[in-house]
Amino acid sequence: MLRRTGIMVAAAFIVAAGAVPAAATSATAAPAPYCGITWGSLQKEGNTAALPQLTNIRAGRHDCYDRLVFDTRGEHVAGYWVRYVNTMTVDGSGQVVPLRGGAKLSISMQASAYDLAGRPTYTFANRAELVNVTGYRTFRQVAWVGSFEGYTSTGLGVRARLPFRAFTLPGKLVVDVAHAW
Numbered sequence: 001m002l003r004r005t006g007i008m009v010a011a012a013f014i015v016a017a018g019a020v021p022a023a024a025t026s027a028t029a030a031p032a033p034y035c036g037i038t039w040g041s042l043q044k045e046g047n048t049a050a051l052p053q054l055t056n057i058r059a060g061r062h063d064c065y066d067r068l069v070f071d072t073r074g075e076h077v078a079g080y081w082v083r084y085v086n087t088m089t090v091d092g093s094g095q096v097v098p099l100r101g102g103a104k105l106s107i108s109m110q111a112s113a114y115d116l117a118g119r120p121t122y123t124f125a126n127r128a129e130l131v132n133v134t135g136y137r138t139f140r141q142v143a144w145v146g147s148f149e150g151y152t153s154t155g156l157g158v159r160a161r162l163p164f165r166a167f168t169l170p171g172k173l174v175v176d177v178a179h180a181w
Contacts, residue, residue, distance in 0.1 A: 034180045035064035037163055043083035044166040051078045052171070053121040054113045054152050059131045059139060066138040068131070068156060070109060070173040073121060077173045078110035082166040088155035090146050099157030101140035105164065107154045109173050113147035130154065137179045138162060
């Protein structure tokens with residue numbers, strides 16, 4: 001009985017010892033994330049209670065990603081949904097919003113582009129080119145989709161389906177799209 005127990009313990013030790021190098025090998029084989037980015041490309045969303053008004057959309061370039069910022073009048077962005085779509089369409093009508101680039105990000109936020117009297121709080125000269133992103137590494141186009149009943153939507157054409165993150169700061173929704181995986 002003692003001999004059988006000793007053999008079983010030794011066998012278990014050999015099996016466990018053999019599994020460790022295999023696990024260590026596969027863990028070291030994974031490439032390091034690009035610029036430390038671990039965001040992924042799945043839908044992002046968030047909610048708060050207040051309903052702000054959109055006042056501006058602007059873009060910026062960083063070493064590892066391009067950034068799109070939605071400025072609002074109000075302390076917090078009430079809610080947002082950012083996801084890759086095959087086709088960008090206008091809610092209700094289904095009209096296609098053409099976007100340049102290999103992938104399309106749909107960005108919707110609970111923020112009106114109008115005040116309570118119906119006056120616009122955000123205006124633009126060209127609905128197909130809200131922000132000039134010429135020369136950006138990842139962004140290709142920022143287009144207006146619409147604002148209705150407290151929700152505003154835009155389309156972001158990007159070079160490829162790349163990792164992105166979305167988060168809020170006081171009075172802002174920020175969307176960053178990485179330059180690479």
